[in-house]
Amino acid sequence: MKEKVVFFHLLNNFTGSPAVLANVIQVAKDSGKEVHLYTSSGKGFLSGIEGITYHPNHYIRSRFRIFTLFTFFLSQVYLAFQLLRWRSTDCVFYINTILPFSAIWVGKFLKKRTVVHVHEYEVSPKILSKFLFWMVKNGADEVITVSRFLAQNPSLRSLESKVIPNAVALEFEKQARKNNFPPKGCFQVLMLASLRQYKGIHEFALLAKELPNLIFVLVLSDAKREVEAWKIGQDLPSNLQLFPVQENVISFFQSSSLLLNLAHPDKWKETFGMTVLEGMHFGIPAIVPTQGGVTELVEEGLNGFLVDYTDLEKIKTLISRISSDRELWNALSENAKEKAKEFSFENFSSKIAEIL
Numbered sequence: 001m002k003e004k005v006v007f008f009h010l011l012n013n014f015t016g017s018p019a020v021l022a023n024v025i026q027v028a029k030d031s032g033k034e035v036h037l038y039t040s041s042g043k044g045f046l047s048g049i050e051g052i053t054y055h056p057n058h059y060i061r062s063r064f065r066i067f068t069l070f071t072f073f074l075s076q077v078y079l080a081f082q083l084l085r086w087r088s089t090d091c092v093f094y095i096n097t098i099l100p101f102s103a104i105w106v107g108k109f110l111k112k113r114t115v116v117h118v119h120e121y122e123v124s125p126k127i128l129s130k131f132l133f134w135m136v137k138n139g140a141d142e143v144i145t146v147s148r149f150l151a152q153n154p155s156l157r158s159l160e161s162k163v164i165p166n167a168v169a170l171e172f173e174k175q176a177r178k179n180n181f182p183p184k185g186c187f188q189v190l191m192l193a194s195l196r197q198y199k200g201i202h203e204f205a206l207l208a209k210e211l212p213n214l215i216f217v218l219v220l221s222d223a224k225r226e227v228e229a230w231k232i233g234q235d236l237p238s239n240l241q242l243f244p245v246q247e248n249v250i251s252f253f254q255s256s257s258l259l260l261n262l263a264h265p266d267k268w269k270e271t272f273g274m275t276v277l278e279g280m281h282f283g284i285p286a287i288v289p290t291q292g293g294v295t296e297l298v299e300e301g302l303n304g305f306l307v308d309y310t311d312l313e314k315i316k317t318l319i320s321r322i323s324s325d326r327e328l329w330n331a332l333s334e335n336a337k338e339k340a341k342e343f344s345f346e347n348f349s350s351k352i353a354e355i356l
Contacts, residue, residue, distance in 0.1 A: 200262025
């Protein structure tokens, strides 16, 4: 009989954590495991994976926070009862993010080997964050963190965790290798984020205004209706192009020369920086915050620069310098590709296979 791994992820969408879990599931399949997945029914990186068994968790995300919290806890109660079916089955519980807490609790109750793959530094509200990290500390048999920075989180410091940096999918790596030439045409600055103030979307728009001769592209992880609603009342420059959630972002990397991450570390800490790694595989240098896991990807002056989002004048100067100095861009680009090799799918899969 095949060994069974039961995976849990709260919200299936086109963001970093489900993309990472899709890679973990691929490793499990390649290792000959029987894979089961509990997740939401929405479309995302976890949709349509061949050869696995899906189970609904009945979580619904809403623009009304109170409703989202209600469905979150309701889905966890439902999940807890559903998981009792595994009591007589030999299997591993693999929880992606700290949010599916009932899987951690039931895993401990049923004496299943329980692995928690932590992506978050903190969640909101703080009382929920404390509760979820308490569940991890008291229920997980093994903890994986996505960066050394995250492993030092005070909420995890008392635990022994294994740091396994994220990786892009193998197919993404192959596509990136084909992209050997710098983009043609106008210098394009790319940022991939969500419609959250702390992600730096307003700062990105301000930079676009200040640099009208460059193209700025903002790809959001939000639905078209939410993007259109946000645009109302915004004074956006003509050189700023906005896109709602995309299933495939490769074309954006192929046409871009610089990547920005303008997250606000004082409000939200970037624990890894998946979009930065994706860009690095395409040889795209990045300007990123001075704090967080993203600093493990970007080395100052080598494959990008570390600048606080509050210093927009410095960021503007760097963008102008990189866009006008082809020799500098070439050096940063080559170093970005070299750095990306440290975060290969091969390295990731071998470490995950050891855990599984």
